Structure formats: C-alpha cells, structure tokens
Amino acid sequence: MNTAAPATQNGVSVSVRGLWKRFADQPALQGVDLEVNRGEIFVIMGPSGSGKSVLLRHLIGLEQPDAGQILIDGQSIQSPGVMDRVRMAMVFQSGALLNSLSVGENVGLYLAEHHLKTPAEIARVVAEKLELVGLKGLEERSPAELSGGMKKRVAIARALVIEPQLILYDEPTSELDPLSAVTVAEEIMKLKRRIQVTSLVVTHDRDLAFGVADRIAMIRDGKILFVGTPEAVQHHSDPLIQKFITAEFNQTNPRNDL
Amino acid sequence: MFQNIGEMLVLLWRTLQALPQTWRQRRKVSEQLFEIGNASLLMACILSLFIGGVIALQTGPVLVQRGISSFLGGIIGLSMCKELGPVMMAVLIAGRIGSAMTAEIGSMQVYQEIDALRTMNINPIRYLVLPRLVAISLALPTLVVFSVLVGWIGGALVCVYNRQIGISFEAYFSNLQNVVEFKDVFNGLIKSLVFAVIIGVVCCHQGLVTLGGPRGIGRSVTKAVVNSIVLILILDYLLTRVLLYWD
Ligand SMILES: Nc1ncnc2c1ncn2[C@@H]1O[C@H](COP(=O)(O)OP(=O)(O)OP(=O)(O)O)[C@@H](O)[C@H]1O
Ligand SMILES: [Mg+2]
Numbered sequence: 001m002n003t004a005a006p007a008t009q010n011g012v013s014v015s016v017r018g019l020w021k022r023f024a025d026q027p028a029l030q031g032v033d034l035e036v037n038r039g040e041i042f043v044i045m046g047p048s049g050s051g052k053s054v055l056l057r058h059l060i061g062l063e064q065p066d067a068g069q070i071l072i073d074g075q076s077i078q079s080p081g082v083m084d085r086v087r088m089a090m091v092f093q094s095g096a097l098l099n100s101l102s103v104g105e106n107v108g109l110y111l112a113e114h115h116l117k118t119p120a121e122i123a124r125v126v127a128e129k130l131e132l133v134g135l136k137g138l139e140e141r142s143p144a145e146l147s148g149g150m151k152k153r154v155a156i157a158r159a160l161v162i163e164p165q166l167i168l169y170d171e172p173t174s175e176l177d178p179l180s181a182v183t184v185a186e187e188i189m190k191l192k193r194r195i196q197v198t199s200l201v202v203t204h205d206r207d208l209a210f211g212v213a214d215r216i217a218m219i220r221d222g223k224i225l226f227v228g229t230p231e232a233v234q235h236h237s238d239p240l241i242q243k244f245i246t247a248e249f250n251q252t253n254p255r256n257d258l
Numbered sequence: 259m260f261q262n263i264g265e266m267l268v269l270l271w272r273t274l275q276a277l278p279q280t281w282r283q284r285r286k287v288s289e290q291l292f293e294i295g296n297a298s299l300l301m302a303c304i305l306s307l308f309i310g311g312v313i314a315l316q317t318g319p320v321l322v323q324r325g326i327s328s329f330l331g332g333i334i335g336l337s338m339c340k341e342l343g344p345v346m347m348a349v350l351i352a353g354r355i356g357s358a359m360t361a362e363i364g365s366m367q368v369y370q371e372i373d374a375l376r377t378m379n380i381n382p383i384r385y386l387v388l389p390r391l392v393a394i395s396l397a398l399p400t401l402v403v404f405s406v407l408v409g410w411i412g413g414a415l416v417c418v419y420n421r422q423i424g425i426s427f428e429a430y431f432s433n434l435q436n437v438v439e440f441k442d443v444f445n446g447l448i449k450s451l452v453f454a455v456i457i458g459v460v461c462c463h464q465g466l467v468t469l470g471g472p473r474g475i476g477r478s479v480t481k482a483v484v485n486s487i488v489l490i491l492i493l494d495y496l497l498t499r500v501l502l503y504w505d
Pocket of ligand 1: 023024025026028047048049050051052053054055093247
C-alpha cells in the first residue's frame with residue numbers, strides 16, 4: 001500500500017523498451033522505445049488511433065504488453081512491489097470519475113481509501129485542489145451534473161491529490177476552453193517545479209505541447225517516429241511531422257491525407 | 259455458460275481473502291444493506307404471503323377430504339422454511355439486486371471507472387465486490403426469515419378463512435410447532451447463505467467482465483440474472499441432497 005506523500009519527492013525515470021501490443025485484429029503498439037528522464041515533461045503527439053492511450057495504459061499497468069519492458073527508475077513494473085512503491089496518477093481521456101460519488105468524494109478518494117488523512121484534512125485538501133483547477137465549492141455536485149471540461153478538471157484535481165512521482169495525462173486540454181487550457185498547462189508546469197514530478201502528456205493541442213514540453217515524441221501507427229526538443233520538432237524535415245504540427249484549416253484546398 | 263466458473267471461484271477466493279478488511283468498508287456495506295432492504299422487503303412480504311396461501315389452497319381441500327387436515331400446519335411450515343422461502347427469495351433477489359450489481363459494476367467497467375480505481379491503487383475487489391457480497395450474505399438469510407414467517411401467516415389465513423378448509427388458527431400453529439424444528443429453519447438459512455454467495459459472485463463477476471457500451475451492459479445483466487437463477491436451482495437440489503444426510 002502507498003504511504004503518506006512526503007511534500008518533496010523526486011520524479012521517476014521511465015524507460016520503454018521494445019513494447020508490442022496487439023488487439024484481436026490490429027496491432028496497437030509496434031516496438032515502442034522511449035526514455036523519459038526524471039522530472040521531465042514529455043509530450044506525446046500523434047494522430048488519432050496511433051496508440052497513445054494504449055501506451056499510457058501500459059505505463060500504469062492497466063494493460064500487459066505482448067513483448068517488451070517498462071522500467072521505472074530502472075526496475076521493471078512487472079517485478080513485485082514496484083507499482084506499490086511508486087506513486088503514479090493518470091488523468092483519463094474521458095475523466096473516468098466515479099459516477100456514484102460526489103465531486104469532492106472523487107477527489108478525496110485516494111486519501112480516504114488509503115486512510116492517509118483524517119476526514120477534516122481530506123476536506124481541506126479537496127477544497128484546495130478544486131480551487132486550483134477553478135472549481136471552487138463544487139464538492140457536493142455529482143459528476144453527472146458537470147460539463148465535459150469540468151469533469152476533466154476534476155480528474156486532474158483527483159490526480160494532483162496523489163502527489164504523484166509520475167503523472168500521465170491523456171489529452172488534458174481537449175474539451176477545455178482556451179483559458180482553462182492555459183490554466184491546466186500552467187498547473188502541469190507548476191507541479192513539475194514544486195515536486196519535480198515526471199509528466200507524460202498525450203495531446204493534440206499544439207499550444208500545450210510546445211508550451212510545456214521539455215521533449216516531444218511523435219507516434220504513428222504504434223511506432224515512435226521522432227523524439228526531440230520542441231525546436232527540433234518544429235525544424236524537423238519529415239513531411240509527416242511537419243504536416244501534423246502545422247495542419248491548418250484551408251477551405252480552398254481541403255486535405256484528406258494524414 | 260459455465261466456462262467462467264473457474265474465474266468466479268477465483269473472485270470468491272479473493273473476496274474471502276479481503277474479508278478481514280470488511281470493517282473498513284462498513285459504510286458501503288450498510289449502504290448496500292439499506293438498498294437491498296429498501297428494494298425488496300415489501301415485495302418479499304407480498305410474495306411470501308401469496309406463496310403460503312397458495313400451498314394451503316392446493317393441499318388443503320385434498321387433506322380435508324381424507325380427514326387429515328390437521329397436518330396442514332406442518333406441511334406449509336416445512337415447505338416454506340426448507341424450500342420455498344430460500345428459493346423464492348433467492349430468485350427475487352437475483353432479479354432485483356443481482357441485476358443492479360451487474361449493471362452498476364458493468365457500467366463502471368465500460369466507462370473506465372474501474373481502471374481509474376486501479377490507477378489509484380484501490381483494489382476493485384475490496385472496494386466494489388466485498389461490500390456487496392457481505393451485504394447480500396447478511397440480507398438474504400434475514401429476508402428468508404421474514405419470508406418464512408409471512409408465508410406461515412399466509413397459509414394460516416387461507417386455512418382459517420377458506421370455506422373448503424376451515425381449520426382453526428390453534429390447530430394450524432400447534433401442528434406447525436410440532437412438526438417444524440429449529441434445524442429445519444436453519445437448513446433453509448444455510449441454503450439462502452449459499453444462494454446469496456452465488457448471486458453476489460455471479461453478478462459481480464459478470465459486471466467486471468462487461469465489454470462494449472450500453473449494449474454490453476444490457477447483455478451482461480441478462481446473463482448474470484439467468485446464470486444466477488440456473489445455478490441457484492441446481493445447487494438447491496444438491497444442497498437438499500447433502501442436507502438430508504444431516505437430518
Ligand atoms: N481495448 C481495446 N481492444 C481492441 N482494440 C483497441 C483497444 N484499445 C485500443 N485499441 C486499438 O488500438 C489502437 C490505438 O488506440 P488508442 O486508444 O491508443 O489511440 P489514441 O492514439 O489514443 O487515439 P485518440 O487520439 O483518438 O485518443 C486503435 O486502433 C484502437 O482501435
Ligand atoms: Mg486516446
């Protein structure tokens with residue numbers, strides 16, 4: 001079981017080695033290799049269906065790979081105890097809030113279930129995290145009464161409560177208005193500064209990616225095409241990558257590739 | 259249909275292992291108990307009243323004809339507590355509560371809520387299955403006690419007020435008291451405990467393996483209820499057979 005979160009805790013490094021995953025009819029990951037450093041904000045971009053969510057699910061142990069390895073601080077996540085020792089959190093693409101609980105209970109769930117704090121302290125932490133994501137005072141609401149973007153922000157608050165060493169965001173700014181998107185981006189940066197958390201951010205949002213990333217990986221059809229700093233991505237010559245990061249709405253010449 | 263029995267046994271075993279942590283989940287257990295009671299107490303009473311009544315109606319006139327109407331109390335007493343109470347209540351609860359369990363856990367599975375629990379290092383068996391299994395195992399035997407009592411009363415009412423039968427309350431209950439022993443009631447309670455575990459395990463398991471969207475949830479619910487009822491009836495025969503040795 002997880003122990004109480006010390007206030008300052010360094011992030012962990014993540015290595016993915018030759019990860020393969022096939023679902024019944026199609027391959028989702030085809031030999032993914034990645035090295036993510038401690039405390040880094042690592043952004044993964046790529047077209048829809050390229051395997052980004054599947055990759056994140058492997059990292060947090062929700063899927064078992066067909067082949068390959070995931071190392072956290074050099075230790076395989078298969079080896080016993082690693083998943084219990086390292087505090088991880090994931091912000092799901094859909095939010096994945098528990099519908100039978102209130103917003104406040106959702107955010108405080110981790111602390112309550114692991115008996116890490118007293119109910120009064122939990123209430124305080126929940127209020128603080130909700131305020132952080134701009135949802136002050138919504139503790140009593142039910143998730144069904146929230147908009148998509150609000151759910152996403154509650155999910156982020158829920159992840160922050162864990163004080164994770166590794167946090168995985170699956171499209172944290174989709175469904176958010178530009179202002180909330182900026183808030184989320186700032187929060188991702190702040191978290192890195194405050195607790196040196198390692199962050200993996202899957203996103204289509206170019207502003208978010210180039211705004212927060214230390215490095216960016218491009219993934220397509222379950223394969224990593226390229227890893228580099230935001231500048232390197234912007235100046236990369238590969239036409240696919242260029243098309244992806246510069247795609248713009250063009251009425252006279254609609255694109256139908258990519 | 260039975261290919262999952264192995265998985266269900268594993269689920270049962272894991273839940274039993276988590277049993278020492280029940281106290282920590284007491285709030286959820288009492289929520290579940292409240293829900294079960296709320297959803298089924300009235301229906302259980304109505305059902306039992308009529309079941310007791312109908313056995314009286316079926317057997318009464320025949321026994322009166324042969325001049326052995328004094329056995330009515332014992333016949334109704336035994337059939338309610340050994341067979342009809344436990345089986346009827348189990349079927350009712352499978353339809354009423356088991357279906358809700360599958361639907362709730364199934365939708366949590368489909369909408370990734372269970373994945374979210376896992377990422378928070380919260381064991382879904384401890385968090386979801388344990389409180390439900392404990393609650394249903396407490397609730398079903400309790401309901402059976404109610405059902406048996408109400409069934410006896412239903413039988414009595416028909417025996418007394420039906421013109422073809424017309425025996426006295428005293429005759430009915432004194433025969434019932436002579437024939438039905440505590441172990442007969444206990445026998446029914448053991449059965450109902452087994453049925454409760456079957457419903458809990460089958461329905462929670464089916465919820466956890468739900469695939470696909472709302473349609474998948476619907477399919478799962480139907481399957482869970484049907485499988486529970488089939489297993490209850492099969493186990494009922496086997497248990498009756500085993501409990502006979504004990505008599
Ligand atoms: N549980 C599953 N069963 C079968 N196939 C799956 C499953 N999960 C994902 N896939 C397949 O794996 C591929 C990658 O899916 P994934 O969800 O990772 O895409 P993505 O990159 O996150 O896309 P998006 O940007 O739209 O979220 C898809 O082709 C998808 O159909
Ligand atoms: Mg995705």
